Amino acid sequence: MTEPQSFSELLPNTVGEPTFNEPWQAQAFALTVTAHKQDLFTWDEWATCLSEEITADKAAGGPEDGSNYYALWLSALERLITVKGAATEEELSGLKQAWTESYLATPHGQPVQEP
Amino acid sequence: MPHDSHDHTDPPSDLALRVKALETALTRKGYVDPDAIDAVVDTFETKVGPRNGAAVIAKAWTDPAFKRRLLDDASAACAELGFSGQQGEQLKVVENTDAVHNMVVCTLCSCYPWPVLGLPPSWYKSHAYRSRAVIEPRAVLQEFGVDIPNNKEVRVWDSTAELRYLVLPELPAGTDGFTEDALAELVSRDSMIGTGVAQA
Structure with a gap:
């Protein structure tokens, strides 16, 4: 059981914080909104899937401050996409490996090509 | 092994690579349009x-x-x-x-x-x-x-x-x-x- 912490120490002043802390968070967010607009899933299905990730993370003792929120968001999106049959887990891990290799094969300063 | 830092680009974080994999998979199958993704980011960052x-x-x-x-x-x-x-x-x-x-x-x-x-x-x-x-x-x-x-x-x-x-x-x-x-x-x-x- 985590001791309740005060919001002032847990969550310092957040006025003026950036919308996204890292570019991948913006991409994951926008990918979700775009896929929903293309009717790949309903928003209700999305909210349910994200809730499940958040509930499981809380039960597993995840950070209280929400710092892993977009990581949970990404896991939810991967799961929903595979449940919907739009991609398989193997496909996603293969593409991740291909992107890694594409970075490693690109001289520093050159644009990285899609694998 | 000698290592020249200019002969490659460091891959981004694991999370960023997972997002790229998802985006590539969905784009290739025509589920999403990269321009539409950029437009959503722009809306939420500025509008x-x-x-x-x-x-x-x-x-x-x-x-x-x-x-x-x-x-x-x-x-x-x-x-x-x-x-x-x-x-x-x-x-x-x-x-x-x-x-x-x-x-x-x-x-x-x-x-x-x-x-x-x-x-x-x-x-x-x-x-x-x-x-x-x-x-x-x-x-x-x-x-x-x-x-x-x-x-x-x-x-x-x-x-x-x-x-x-x-x-x-x-x-x-x-x-x-x-x-x-x-x-x-x-x-x-x-x-x-x-x-x-x-x-x-």
Whole structure:
């Protein structure tokens, strides 16, 4: 059981914080909104899937401050996409490996090509 | 092995690579268009945010007919000002009075009225706020610096994917003669979530 912490120490002043802390968070967010607009899933299905990730993370003792929120968001999106049959887990891990290799094969300063 | 740092590009984080893999998979199959993804990012980084909500609140403070429409059908009233779109379809405005203070949480995920507030602050997405806002709202409010007298009721509204809430804060005293724009400046993001109050 985590001791309740005060919001002032847990969550310092957040006025003026950036919308996204890292570019991948913006991409994951926008990918979700775009896929929903293309009717790949309903928003209700999305909210349910994200809730499940958040509930499981809380039960597993995840950070209280929400710092892993977009990581949970990404896991939810991967799961929903595979449940919907739009991609398989193997496909996603293969593409991740291909992107890694594409970075490693690109001289520093050159644009990285899609694998 | 000798290592020349210029002969490759360091891959980004594991999380970033997973997003790239998803985007590539969905783009190749025609489910998403990369330009549409960029447009969504641009919208949320530059076009929507709590200034939209502040304009709605200031108008409600100065225009009684608009306020009635806002309390009756918030989505339609916000659309009058040009604020509509995803996560704003079913919006309910809850009014603070001298007897009631409203605050909003999403206990399950992070449902939030994007067209009027933009994306939620980090604390809104924390396990701590999700659980404590319901269990001990007055204590949470105190930590935000908001003291609610014991004779005032605190109502906590739990947002869902179907229905999202916006708090209409009380008009601060000493604002007679303020223009709508000047009033909008007094409306903070937190005052529209209910973890703050509008202050002159």
